[in-house]
Amino acid sequence: MGDVPVVIGDAQSWQPPVPGLQAVCIGVDAAGALPALNPAHFDVLVTTAVDAPAPWVSIAPAQLETHLHDLAAAVRDRPVAATILCRVLKTAQALPFEAALDMESLAYSALLGGEEFARWRRATPAQPVPQSDGPLVLVDREADHITLTLNNPAGQNAMTAAMRDALHEALAAVLDDPTMPCVTLRGAGRCFSTGGALGEFGSATDLAQAHVVRTLRSCAALLARLGDRASVQLHGACVGSGLEVPAAAAHRSATREAWFQLPELRMGLIPGAGGTVSVARAIGRHRTTWLLLTGKRISARQSLGWGLIHKIMP
Helix, strand or coil: CCCCCCCEEEECCCCCCCCCCCCCCEEECCEEEEEECCCCCCCCCECCCCCCCCEEEEEEEHHHHHHHHHHHHHHHHHHHHHHHHHHHHHCCCCCCCHHHHHHHHHHHHHHHHHHHHHHHHHHHHCCCCCCCHHHHHCCCCCCEEEEEEEEEEEHHHEHHHHHHHHHHHHHHHHHHCCCCCEEEEECCCCCCCCECCCCHHCCCCCHHHHHHHHCCCCCHHHHHHHHHEHHHHHHHHEEEEHHHHHEEEEEEECCCCEEEEECCCCCCCCCCHHHHHHHHHHHHHHHHHHHHHHCCCEEHHEEEEEHHCEEEEE
């Protein structure tokens, strides 16, 4: 990787870096001309064109210089996680869904053992998640339709290990049901899910075993297996695994005030609940990389335009 973890240049006149260089490659279209190019040469593509098509991310001209500085700073602050993220996203494109999940999980376990994550863990006090008085996942059936509801509103439906296991069990039961019901996944309370419980991050003592558990209990994998039978209804905060898991569903709708965020890179990590596969296959790897490098929230409106959701609910 050397001393150059990020390379930023004009997208139209781009010359790929030397082979073997591990760097995040960011192409820039400052003129807003949307030049013809090979997206495979880039990890992120930014343009000043308004409402640019994929794989571009539109940035206001007045904000472009600051935005590029912030992207470069994010990579330089977490160079190992950032470059591993880009390699995982590129490789995952050619893999079947669940094989790509396996690769993501292996990389995630490796980063859990790294100094970038350790630095974040030392600086971030663990906070307990308020517990639900009832079942963590409610299961309601009406005829041939099942509704699953994440049920820890006091804890913002944080995806604790217990919540993940309860959801996995419920989804597995739907898959095993010979009547092949449809399923809708939603969240109780003010939001769908704020993602992984920060207090549990880094709690695994055996990272190899953690990889096995993560892949065997992947809720994203089960939602993907359900195919056209799976729908999600999103509202409020959808953060980290609270976005990665529902992004694997075939039908995704959200309320107008919903927002979406992938903050893992700030922790020295990549998504570990399927996001490098589910989110990337919804919006493309370039925009997924941008979401992770910036850690920015995107609105339901922008998510609809990008294909992260299919419908905004009234």
